[in-house]
Amino acid sequence: MTAHPDPELLTVPLPRPEDLATVDDARAAIDGLDAVLAALLERRAAVAGVVQRLKPVGGFAGRDPERERRIVAAMSRHAPSLAPGHLARIMNAVIEAGLDAAERDPGGRKNVQDPAGAGG
Numbered sequence: 001m002t003a004h005p006d007p008e009l010l011t012v013p014l015p016r017p018e019d020l021a022t023v024d025d026a027r028a029a030i031d032g033l034d035a036v037l038a039a040l041l042e043r044r045a046a047v048a049g050v051v052q053r054l055k056p057v058g059g060f061a062g063r064d065p066e067r068e069r070r071i072v073a074a075m076s077r078h079a080p081s082l083a084p085g086h087l088a089r090i091m092n093a094v095i096e097a098g099l100d101a102a103e104r105d106p107g108g109r110k111n112v113q114d115p116a117g118a119g120g
């Protein structure tokens with residue numbers, strides 16, 4: 001992941017598959033993409049946690065299948081090589097991970113730059 005002077009801005013060069021000639025090169029590209037995915041998943045969970053605190057019934061009890069279907073439909077336009085059923089399963093896991101994180105930390109961390117929650 002490219003370091004950026006503004007930690008709230010994520011800028012990443014996307015590897016081009018046609019530029020990757022060796023297993024090591026391709027694995028290094030995967031590792032970079034996975035680091036970005038992890039950062040996005042972490043922030044998505046935090047944002048989804050905000051929704052859980054704001055909606056009348058949050059958490060697993062307040063799941064909204066229609067909203068989840070719309071999320072998958074919108075994402076499938078950006079991921080045309082992934083079968084819709086696979087994308088739906090991926091997003092189901094992502095959404096459940098976010099709901100689980102929100103239930104384990106219902107207040108949410110006040111400062112996402114401070115993972116230890118130590119404040120300052």
Ligand SMILES: O=C(O)C(=O)C[C@]1(C(=O)O)C=C[C@@H](O)C=C1
Nearest residue numbers: 048051063064065067068095098
């Ligand atoms: O949009 C909501 O209502 C949310 O609670 C967020 C979210 C999500 O993570 O995107 C989580 C659970 C719902 O079933 C639908 C979507």
